[in-house]
Amino acid sequence: MTVTIYVPGDSGALALGADKVAKAIEAEILAHGIDARIVRNGSRGLYWLEPMVEVATDAGRVAYGPVSAKDVPSLFEAGFVTGGQHKLSLGDPEKIPFLAKQTRLTFARCGITDPVSLEDYEAHGGLTGLKNAVKMIPADIVKQVTDSGLRGRGGAGFPTGIKWKTVHDTAAEQKYIVCNADEGDSATFADRMIMEGDPFVLIEGMAIAGLATGATKGFVYIRSEYPHAIAVMSKAVEVARSAGVLGKSVLGSSQGFDIEIRSGAGAYVCGEETSLLNSLEGKRGVVRAKPPLPAIQGLFGKPTVINNVISLASVPIIMDKGAEYYRDFGMGRSRGTIPIQIAGNTKHGGLFEVAFGLTLGEIVDEIGGGTVTGRPVKAVQVGGPLGAYFPRALFDTPFDYEEFAKRDGLIGHAGITVFDDSADMLKMARFAMEFCAIESCGKCTPCRIGSTRGVETLDKVAGGIEPEKNLALVTDLCNTMKFGSLCALGGFTPYPVMSALTHFPEDFRPVAVAQAAE
Amino acid sequence: MSLQPASTDIATRAQSVIDEFKGLEGPLLPILHGLQEEFGYVPSETVPVIADALNLSRAEVHGVVTFYHDYRNHPAGRHVLKLCRAEACQSMGADAIAAQISQALGIGFHETAKDNSVTLEPVFCLGLCACAPAAMLDGEVIGRLDADKVEEIVAEVRS
Ligand SMILES: Cc1cc2nc3c(=O)[nH]c(=O)nc-3n(C[C@H](O)[C@H](O)[C@H](O)COP(=O)(O)O)c2cc1C
Numbered sequence: 001m002t003v004t005i006y007v008p009g010d011s012g013a014l015a016l017g018a019d020k021v022a023k024a025i026e027a028e029i030l031a032h033g034i035d036a037r038i039v040r041n042g043s044r045g046l047y048w049l050e051p052m053v054e055v056a057t058d059a060g061r062v063a064y065g066p067v068s069a070k071d072v073p074s075l076f077e078a079g080f081v082t083g084g085q086h087k088l089s090l091g092d093p094e095k096i097p098f099l100a101k102q103t104r105l106t107f108a109r110c111g112i113t114d115p116v117s118l119e120d121y122e123a124h125g126g127l128t129g130l131k132n133a134v135k136m137i138p139a140d141i142v143k144q145v146t147d148s149g150l151r152g153r154g155g156a157g158f159p160t161g162i163k164w165k166t167v168h169d170t171a172a173e174q175k176y177i178v179c180n181a182d183e184g185d186s187a188t189f190a191d192r193m194i195m196e197g198d199p200f201v202l203i204e205g206m207a208i209a210g211l212a213t214g215a216t217k218g219f220v221y222i223r224s225e226y227p228h229a230i231a232v233m234s235k236a237v238e239v240a241r242s243a244g245v246l247g248k249s250v251l252g253s254s255q256g257f258d259i260e261i262r263s264g265a266g267a268y269v270c271g272e273e274t275s276l277l278n279s280l281e282g283k284r285g286v287v288r289a290k291p292p293l294p295a296i297q298g299l300f301g302k303p304t305v306i307n308n309v310i311s312l313a314s315v316p317i318i319m320d321k322g323a324e325y326y327r328d329f330g331m332g333r334s335r336g337t338i339p340i341q342i343a344g345n346t347k348h349g350g351l352f353e354v355a356f357g358l359t360l361g362e363i364v365d366e367i368g369g370g371t372v373t374g375r376p377v378k379a380v381q382v383g384g385p386l387g388a389y390f391p392r393a394l395f396d397t398p399f400d401y402e403e404f405a406k407r408d409g410l411i412g413h414a415g416i417t418v419f420d421d422s423a424d425m426l427k428m429a430r431f432a433m434e435f436c437a438i439e440s441c442g443k444c445t446p447c448r449i450g451s452t453r454g455v456e457t458l459d460k461v462a463g464g465i466e467p468e469k470n471l472a473l474v475t476d477l478c479n480t481m482k483f484g485s486l487c488a489l490g491g492f493t494p495y496p497v498m499s500a501l502t503h504f505p506e507d508f509r510p511v512a513v514a515q516a517a518e
Numbered sequence: 519m520s521l522q523p524a525s526t527d528i529a530t531r532a533q534s535v536i537d538e539f540k541g542l543e544g545p546l547l548p549i550l551h552g553l554q555e556e557f558g559y560v561p562s563e564t565v566p567v568i569a570d571a572l573n574l575s576r577a578e579v580h581g582v583v584t585f586y587h588d589y590r591n592h593p594a595g596r597h598v599l600k601l602c603r604a605e606a607c608q609s610m611g612a613d614a615i616a617a618q619i620s621q622a623l624g625i626g627f628h629e630t631a632k633d634n635s636v637t638l639e640p641v642f643c644l645g646l647c648a649c650a651p652a653a654m655l656d657g658e659v660i661g662r663l664d665a666d667k668v669e670e671i672v673a674e675v676r677s
């Protein structure tokens with residue numbers, strides 16, 4: 001029987017040499033005349049173990065990692081095609097604590113299946129949600145999504161079902177589903193992992209959104225920094241089209257739905273939904289004032305659902321297992337699971353999908369295992385470049401939209417960057433302002449000009465020039481940006497700046513004073 | 519030495535790219551991506567051709583081209599090295615790596631080496647934040663950059 005060997009084709013694994021590993025394995029297969037094939041799966045999201053190679057044995061899958069090309073001959077000597085012991089043996093991947101502790105709903109198949117095999121997708125429960133949706137009236141699909149409690153995973157946490165209902169209720173001859181795959185936040189890679197590792201779940205989610213709202217056309221706007229995701233998504237759309245999942249009739253139903261893949265052009269602000277719509281239309285990615293809501297006048301002025309990748313990819317399981325099943329996970333008004341991305345200076349960097357409610361400390365210390373440098377954790381930034389820096393003192397904050405807001409922070413797209421005690425928080429505050437200046441769409445003065453003034457003022461603080469006066473100026477500036485900006489780029493940049501200043505004031509003291517105190 | 523194609527040639531090649539994408543809904547970004555792929559940058563000579571084809575003003579097209587970080591107005595070096603400058607990479611020493619690369623190549627960000635071997639560009643996140651610091655060399659992703667990998671990259675772009 002042909003043995004199947006899995007070597008991830010996920011870009012995180014590629015960045016760590018997965019292609020070279022695959023080549024080396026291929027060479028060994030040929031040299032030994034072994035009956036085996038290589039599948040380029042997605043990543044399971046345990047990046048400290050990537051490239052993590054798996055073999056399907058009679059006793060289930062067996063993992064090895066992190067594998068480099070030079071380990072491959074010894075793996076074959078150890079008989080790894082039948083699960084033989086080797087110094088890189090990890091055993092059953094699902095028993096690795098990092099995976100065993102997770103609740104994988106949205107990422108149920110990621111890293112397990114061949115990403116572009118629709119047969120594999122179906123064999124692992126794929127398309128069940130869409131098949132159910134085809135038999136339902138649109139209003140009932142919308143209701144099921146609403147009842148699940150699913151909130152947008154792109155950052156704002158707006159209830160997905162309510163957005164869909166507006167589009168459903170707005171009559172128009174053309175409606176659109178737009179998937180926001182701009183994933184520009186540092187520390188986030190969940191969208192990328194899904195697109196590279198299980199693209200059909202996103203396609204299925206979008207098709208369900210189409211059936212629910214009467215939209216017949218979908219766009220996936222993927223950032224240009226993700227060429228691999230663009231390639232896999234494009235391939236998967238073709239496969240779905242030729243299998244009748246997409247096209248003039250979705251799975252034989254009376255409604256059609258098709259998807260086009262589009263590439264961004266390196267502008268962070270295009271992740272903001274109205275800027276993204278302008279960009280899709282071929283305009284400058286300038287943010288639009290709301291109203292009108294995109295749900296009423298969105299792409300080309302037509303009613304448009306715009307949702308994040310993970311929001312859409314979470315819909316198939318809701319349509320498969322039911323609203324209650326999904327809603328029963330989580331806490332408070334944060335229902336279901338959230339794929340937490342642990343990044344930066346962490347021992348166990350990767351994707352951890354779990355019900356809402358873990359504390360930040362559990363995530364950083366227990367799951368992430370502390371820093372990779374072995375030094376104490378000083379700060380973690382939650383929610384990307386517009387998210388706050390949390391000190392250890394706030395590690396009891398539960399992962400929940402409202403709980404984070406109470407502490408002047410945000411979950412955002414659920415990315416967490418860990419910093420050790422060598423981090424200079426004044427420098428990080430300056431970077432937040434600098435990033436805002438680079439990426440501002442230019443529409444509002446506080447964001448466009450204020451961010452540059454912020455950089456200059458923080459430079460003065462760093463240089464010891466009238467620090468107290470200049471810090472007061474930064475605080476004032478942050479207030480102006482917070483209340484005078486149209487979107488969260490200018491409006492939320494104060495979060496990282498002010499949290500750094502509030503929680504780590506010692507980093508903002510004049511150099512001379514700081515030295516004298518030591 | 520002039521490796522720049524003559525402008526009539528540019529217009530013809532631009533036209534065929536435009537024709538390929540013109541039928542799409544909202545075709546401007548796909549066209550600009552296509553042009554950058556064809557020429558390695560978006561030549562200013564193509565702006566009136568696009569404007570004409572899409573019934574836009576030149577100012578509108580110019581405004582779009584200049585809004586996006588991806589589009590270059592002049593050719594890049596033979597290799598393009600993008601280094602991630604965002605927070606997760608910073609937490610793993612990206613700034614020191616950037617300084618090392620910059621020194622080895624003798625160029626700063628947004629610059630091209632005198633021998634035209636490489637252009638160094640900043641990028642804000644490659645989605646490789648759990649394998650930081652990260653870079654992309656001619657579309658190939660590289661994670662966990664360290665002094666050895668930097669040396670390999672420098673050797674590769676010089677070869
Ligand atoms: C500056 C800025 C950048 C954003 N970037 C993204 C992004 O990359 N991906 C995303 O899904 N949402 C992003 N958002 C949020 C979107 O505006 C919007 O809330 C989201 O696409 C809605 O989808 P959801 O309800 O499924 O979350 C961004 C917002 C702002 C202000």
Ligand code: SF4
Pocket residue numbers: 269287439440441442443444445447448485486487488489490491
């Ligand atoms: S806050 Fe900044 S990015 Fe947002 S609309 Fe205003 S200028 Fe544009």
Ligand code: FES
Pocket residue numbers: 185186187188602603604605606607608642643644645646647650651652
């Ligand atoms: S922050 Fe560098 S790859 Fe994400």
